[in-house]
Amino acid sequence: MTFRKFAFNNIYRNKRLYAAYFLSSLFTVMVFFTFAIFAYHPELGEGHLNGNVRFGMNTAAGIIYVFSFFFVLYSMSSFLHSRKREFGLLMLQGMSMRQIRWMVFLENMIIGFFATLGGILLGLVFAKAILLLAENALVLESRLYFYFPGQAVKQSLICFLALFFCISVFVSYVLRSRKLIELIKGDKQSKGEPKANLLLTLAAVLLLGSGYAGALIVKGLGVIAALVPVVCVVTAGTYLLFTQLSVYVIRRLKKRESFFWRKTNMLLFADLSFRMKDNARTFFMVAMVSTTAFSAIGTLYGFQSFATDSTKIAxxxxxxxxxxxxxxxxxxxxxxxxxxxxxxxxxxxxxxxxxxxxxxxxxxxxxxxxxxxxxxxxxxxxxxxxxxxxxxxxxxxxxxxxxxxxxxxxxxxxxxxxxxxxxxxxxxxxxxxxxxxxxxxxxxxxxxxxxxxxxxxxxxxxxxxxxxxxxxxxxxxxxxxxxxxxxxVYRMNKDYAPVLFVGLFVGLVFFVSAGSFLYFRLYMDLDGDKQKFGSIAKLGLSDKELGKVLTKQLAILFFAPIVVALIHGAVALTALSHMFFYNLVVESAVVLGVFLVIQVLYFFVVRYFYTAQIRSAIA
Known part of the structure; x- marks a missing residue:
């Protein structure tokens, strides 16, 4: 068996392990490809859209592609992190670090190739639905008929094969050798009880409070002047929220015996501070990316509502x-x-x-x-x-x-x-x-x-x-x-619709990527949860209690960054309403409510499969 065949079989025989990385890559390609189908449609060629809109569409395509690069890179890094034990076993069998790097390169190229083809094919399946959606969203007088998007296929193939090649080279190059015992043990090594610095915990509260106050107090054009300092302060406060304040709150709850020893709370909070500390960077990134998506889409939707009402007044x-x-x-x-x-x-x-x-x-x-x-x-x-x-x-x-x-x-x-x-x-x-x-x-x-x-x-x-x-x-x-x-009003909506449509595309990429970050982070801890709950089940943990503990644990880890992002988004949209002197309560509620409903549905899907994996391991 050749080494290439070994890499291919490694993927094929571990489909569950590779499925998350493959599907996230496939979705990224599909989003970019469907956007390209829309952008290159003959009915939207030169003369149909003004130059500013055309420039905005090209800029949006660039943003989607650049963000896709970092998203796939993060997905690959998380995927490799979860395979440390596998790499240790391969080294134990005599594989060199150079061969492991070559294997990772081949695996990533195989996954990238099929993800690119799958994303394009899936995009073709949904192409007509996307064009119908765009036709109504853009307030077009002509129909966006289905066509074979040769240019979009060519661009997507070249861009994403190049993207996966660059990431494969980069990841295989930076893949570092570790001691064999570290790889075999994986994440089982004790890191000690995480502690929070009281000064940094207070700093988190002060930074978030001052940032929110600054965003809500200023009016009119002062909102623009306060934008950069408020964003910097809230960003720093959010990072400290997950690295310090969350750990501090959990430790305080664990010290309250009446709470900690109640029913299954001990199982829930025993290692929650570890996981919050380990996942702090991921949660911070998810919160900021989601806030960007909420704010961008809320701003576009709110501005359309403001412009429509202003036109009716004028x-x-x-x-x-x-x-x-x-x-x-x-x-x-x-x-x-x-x-x-x-x-x-x-x-x-x-x-x-x-x-x-x-x-x-x-x-x-x-x-x-x-x-x-x-x-x-x-x-x-x-x-x-x-x-x-x-x-x-x-x-x-x-x-x-x-x-x-x-x-x-x-x-x-x-x-x-x-x-x-x-x-x-x-x-x-x-x-x-x-x-x-x-x-x-x-x-x-x-x-x-x-x-x-x-x-x-x-x-x-x-x-x-x-x-x-x-x-x-x-x-x-x-x-x-x-x-x-x-x-x-019709003319205003016709001119503004392409901007809103492009903004929704970009916001969708950010939002789904944030959900995927959480998905990867949770599944990195899957093997540890299997062993932990398998041992506890032998002590008499019932299936009903297991379901409750897993649901609470997943809900805390899943919704902690989302709730923070929703609060950030609500404050940002309130500041926007102060800038325009226009009430955006309805628009903010619609945008944030839709995102929350989608995230709740996503949570139940993830919870179902995650719980099924745990139960199958302890059955």
């Missing part, structure tokens, strides 16, 4: 026609299109007059015009007395209104002056600032420096009807004279 009318000069022909085209679509509603028209006041081009509207448009959207009418005026600020938007305040005095052609003492928040007319004056005073104003015809319709018809009407009008009228709130 365009309160169903349809608006605005042009420099009134055109009876254009108005007739609009009314005919509305009539054909069966859309009815109220309407109002006026001429928006602009004046040079204090060196600023400012609109002044008469009271009757303002009240008609206010009634159109259900706002209260304005009543002004003789010689009185009002400054109107556009209501609802936290940004775009900053600037030098308007003059409170309006001069009339007769030499009189109106005093604008009132300030009103309204969405009746466009513009961040403008004046409203009584009709009689408006007639005494000097000639305007500019004027525009403005006509608005208000209807409760469904969005798809208005979208069809606006598309028809855009084809018949000059550009930028007709707009609709539904059309503006």
């Amino acid at each position: 365009y309160p009318n169903t349809l608006v026609y605005k042009e420099d000069e009134f055109s009876e022909q254009h108005l007739a085209v609009i009314r005919e299109a509305l009539r054909k679509a069966g859309i009815q509603g109220e309407e109002a028209a006026m001429t928006m007059s602009y004046y040079d006041i204090g060196g600023r081009r400012t609109m002044i509207a008469k009271q009757s015009d303002y009240n008609r448009f206010a009634a159109l959207i259900g706002e209260d009418a304005m009543e002004l007395g003789e010689g009185e005026a009002a400054v109107v600020e556009f209501a609802g938007l936290p940004y775009g209104q900053a600037g030098a305040p308007l003059s409170r005095t309006i001069g009339l052609a007769s030499g009189e002056a109106l005093l604008a003492e009132r300030t009103v928040n309204s969405r009746a007319l466009p513009g961040p600032f403008y004046y409203v004056v009584p009709d009689a005073a408006f007639e005494r104003l000097p000639a305007p420096v500019d004027a525009r015809y403005y006509h608005a319709w208000q209807s409760s018809e469904e969005e798809r009807h208005m979208l069809a009407v606006v598309r028809e009008l855009l084809a018949q009228l000059p550009p930028n004279v007709v707009t609709s709130v539904d059309y503006e």
